[in-house]
Amino acid sequence: MLFSRNSKDPEAKPEGKPGLFGRLRNALGRTRSALVDGIAALVGGRKTIDAELVEEIETLLLSADVGVAATQRIIDGLQRRISRKEVADAEAVFRSLREDMIAILRPVAVPLDIPGDAGTFAILVVGVNGSGKTTTIGKLARRYKDAGRSVVLAAGDTFRAAAVEQLTRWGERNAVTVVAQHTGADSASVVFDALQAARARNVDVLLADTAGRLHNKAGLMDELAKVRRVMGKLDPDAPHETLLVLDGASGQNALVQAAQFQASVGVTGIAITKLDGSSKGGIVLAIAEQLKIPIRFIGVGEAAEDLRDFEPEAFVDALLAR
Ligand SMILES: Nc1nc2c(ncn2[C@@H]2O[C@H](COP(=O)(O)OP(=O)(O)OP(=O)(O)O)[C@@H](O)[C@H]2O)c(=O)[nH]1
Numbered sequence: 001m002l003f004s005r006n007s008k009d010p011e012a013k014p015e016g017k018p019g020l021f022g023r024l025r026n027a028l029g030r031t032r033s034a035l036v037d038g039i040a041a042l043v044g045g046r047k048t049i050d051a052e053l054v055e056e057i058e059t060l061l062l063s064a065d066v067g068v069a070a071t072q073r074i075i076d077g078l079q080r081r082i083s084r085k086e087v088a089d090a091e092a093v094f095r096s097l098r099e100d101m102i103a104i105l106r107p108v109a110v111p112l113d114i115p116g117d118a119g120t121f122a123i124l125v126v127g128v129n130g131s132g133k134t135t136t137i138g139k140l141a142r143r144y145k146d147a148g149r150s151v152v153l154a155a156g157d158t159f160r161a162a163a164v165e166q167l168t169r170w171g172e173r174n175a176v177t178v179v180a181q182h183t184g185a186d187s188a189s190v191v192f193d194a195l196q197a198a199r200a201r202n203v204d205v206l207l208a209d210t211a212g213r214l215h216n217k218a219g220l221m222d223e224l225a226k227v228r229r230v231m232g233k234l235d236p237d238a239p240h241e242t243l244l245v246l247d248g249a250s251g252q253n254a255l256v257q258a259a260q261f262q263a264s265v266g267v268t269g270i271a272i273t274k275l276d277g278s279s280k281g282g283i284v285l286a287i288a289e290q291l292k293i294p295i296r297f298i299g300v301g302e303a304a305e306d307l308r309d310f311e312p313e314a315f316v317d318a319l320l321a322r
């Protein structure tokens with residue numbers, strides 16, 4: 001565990017388990033205390049909402065990794081409302097932030113829609129080392145199984161010795177077939193075999209793991225492009241989704257990674273993981289404002305149910321909860 005969860009949840013269910021919103025709120029606790037507690041302290045101690053206060057809020061947003069562009073938009077919104085005399089107290093400040101944050105996030109909150117009868121839907125999962133690719137695949141396998149979909153996993157990370165084993169464990173836990181070869185095998189060939197098998201068996205969803213790779217290593221990015229190409233030989237629309245997994249604690253570097261993966265292999269969706277361990281959850285806003293790529297999922301813990309559909313209102317409310 002990267003942090004110890006706050007067990008005191010006023011909305012806790014009778015059996016002692018926090019509800020979905022409570023879990024999200026707990027998970028975002030670090031970012032919230034960096035951002036919201038700071039703003040509340042600033043606003044609470046003042047009689048007037050003035051320029052100096054706005055500047056301090058701006059600094060807090062930037063240090064929570066909200067990024068320059070999204071911060072500017074949120075601050076502009078706040079200033080506009082102040083000049084219209086709509087913001088006179090702390091509540092109004094928070095309302096202003098909430099409104100603009102949701103406006104930034106809403107356009108990228110596009111759920112991953114898997115059609116029911118269109119053959120195997122192939123999801124290629126990419127990202128830098130340790131961002132959470134394999135774990136996200138395991139969580140997705142569980143989610144799709146629970147929804148009554150058939151699933152096959154492709155152990156396309158043939159580089160790291162323990163990678164196949166890690167994926168196989170997720171497969172076993174969820175009674176899902178894992179197609180794998182030996183360490184050092186050609187990743188494209190593993191994914192090709194897996195997609196072929198999945199299509200032959202009319203499987204609904206193929207989830208293809210890949211080795212973590214630094215976004216600035218051209219050779220490794222070419223290898224990913226090859227994986228894409230061979231998938232396209234079996235089905236011109238495959239991969240139907242290229243899901244980039246970004247570590248929510250990696251700060252502004254996540255934006256650089258995304259740009260590189262986008263240029264090399266094309267990215268159709270993003271999952272942002274480890275928001276539970278990070279005080280920099282504002283990166284979600286930076287990603288939304290600057291990349292305009294759909295954010296499909298957020299990871300807020302290591303358990304299967306800790307992969308959530310990305311819902312802007314729930315996210316912002318959990319972030320700004322006091
Ligand atoms: N707290 C927390 N941990 C996570 C989350 N997602 C993944 N992890 C942890 O992050 C670590 C790395 O996850 P992996 O899924 O192995 O990452 P990967 O991208 O497959 O790594 P490589 O294959 O080495 O590139 C593991 O310890 C996971 O349990 C999350 O949302 N929250």
Ligand SMILES: [Mg+2]
Pocket residue numbers: 133134135157163209210211212
């Ligand atoms: Mg992995």
